[in-house]
Amino acid sequence: MSEHEQERIKPTQAQLKARRSRSIALALALAAFVVIVYLGSIMKLGPALFDRPM
Amino acid sequence: MAGAAKSRADHEDGVRAMALVERKHVEERDGLLSEATAADFIALLKPRVMSLVVFTAFVGMVLAPAAPNPLLALIAILAIAVGAGAAGALNMWYDADIDAVMARTRGRPVPMGRVAPGEALAFGLVLSAFAVMTLGLMANWLAASLLAFTIFFYVVIYTMWLKRSTPQNIVIGGAAGALPPVIGWAAVTGAVTVESLVLFLIIFLWTPPHFWALALFKAGDYARAGIPMMPNVAGEAHTRRQIFAYAVPVAASGVLPSLMGFASLSYGAVAAVLGGGFVWYAWRVLRMDPQDRVMEPAKTLFAYSLVYLFAIFAALLADGLIGRLGG
Structure with missing residues (x-):
């Protein structure tokens, strides 16, 4: 076994489960934020959102 | 002699640096292995x-x-x-x-x-x-x-x-x-606007008696933590008087939206009854036996204060929605 492999830490099941829970929550929060900004921009600016000089 | 001193100093620097690296490594590891x-x-x-x-x-x-x-x-x-x-x-x-x-x-x-x-x-x-x-x-x-x-x-x-x-x-x-x-x-x-500041006032005046009621029956907890809450600093009797002194303006601020014309008289009547309840429970705290360690009146005021604030804002909400729907 190499020195590098010896230093590796094997996460427990609880740690893996917790990390998965955090990752899912973060993904959902980011997706929700994208939707909020998109819909909010459409509502606030309406068609003017795309009305930009070339 | 000088060489030996330098060598010892270098060694100490090295140990310190290693300790820093190890601590950083451990902290990073802890972060990765968070539960x-x-x-x-x-x-x-x-x-x-x-x-x-x-x-x-x-x-x-x-x-x-x-x-x-x-x-x-x-x-x-x-x-x-x-x-x-x-x-x-x-x-x-x-x-x-x-x-x-x-x-x-x-x-x-x-x-x-x-x-x-x-x-x-x-x-x-x-x-x-x-x-x-x-x-x-x-x-x-x-x-x-x-x-x-x-x-x-x-x-x-x-x-x-x-x-x-x-x-x-x-x-x-x-x-x-x-x-x-x-x-x-x-x-x-x-x-x-002034109306929004009245809403501010309702919660602002409500906060001290709400938390002081809690602080009365949780005084030991706050004392252990070293937080200078009113009962630990000024005593229970003073806190009970302060709670009652605040209860009256709390009740008065509750009816202000009606008096100022941005809520109906029906809301004002509901707020007056709720405010009367607040003053009554604060009065019971004021009259609480100083030897009473169970402090039921303080616990009741704390619970009622939560209901009070929710009910006042629920009444304002209902009043506002009825006003909007009624044109």
């Missing part, structure tokens, strides 16, 4: 406080003389809620030491060791920035500034300064909890 779940981070947001913030901010929006886009109003409420939650996370980061010695708070994620203090700090700062920016872009920058001020006031003025230094901590600090309806009002009107 904190999403639920722990949600707990950092103080969901129960957040629900009251959402509710009062929503009432502020409904009572405001404006018809906002429903989706933008929803986004504004969400931003206010996240901002309030972020302030809660920053509070838990700073107060982890005293939370650990109080029975009521020792189960929180930071004192339990489930979330590292640095993680709570980063979480609170990032959410604060996102909440303020979102409110500014989707509503207006007055509301966003008020939200930023509320977070600053709660974290820096209340948590870092007042809470540990004066028994008037929650009197002044209560301003942070009283601002959400003003932010909600400002989010849809772009202004702070």
Whole structure:
């Protein structure tokens, strides 16, 4: 076994489960934020959102 | 001699550097192996406080003389809620030491060791920035500034300064909890008016008797944590008098919306009855036997004060909605 492999830490099941829970929550929060900004921009600016000089 | 001294100094420097590396390595490792779940981070947001913030901010929006886009109003409420939650996370980061010695708070994620203090700090700062920016872009920058001020006031003025230094901590600090309806009002009107300040006043005056009732029967907890709450500093008798002295203006502020004409007389009657109840329960606390260690009247006032604030804002909400639907 190499020195590098010896230093590796094997996460427990609880740690893996917790990390998965955090990752899912973060993904959902980011997706929700994208939707909020998109819909909010459409509502606030309406068609003017795309009305930009070339 | 000089060579030996230099060699020893080099060795000590080396040991110190190694210790730093090891500590950094361990901290990083701990971070990677965290057992904190999403639920722990949600707990950092103080969901129960957040629900009251959402509710009062929503009432502020409904009572405001404006018809906002429903989706933008929803986004504004969400931003206010996240901002309030972020302030809660920053509070838990700073107060982890005293939370650990109080029975009521020792189960929180930071004192339990489930979330590292640095993680709570980063979480609170990032959410604060996102909440303020979102409110500014989707509503207006007055509301966003008020939200930023509320977070600053709660974290820096209340948590870092007042809470540990004066028994008037929650009197002044209560301003942070009283601002959400003003932010909600400002989010849809772009202004702070006398009416929105009346909503502020209702919560601002309610806060001290609410927390002093809690502090009476949790005095031991606060004393262990070294927080100078009123009963620990000025005594129980003085606190009971202060609670009653505040109860009267609490009841008076409740009927102000009706007297000022932005709520109906029916609301005023409901508020008067609810306020009468507040004064009655505060009177029972005032007359409480000094030898009473169970402190049932204080516990009852604490529970009633929660019902009172919810009922007052629910009545204002119903009144505002009926007014809107009735044209």
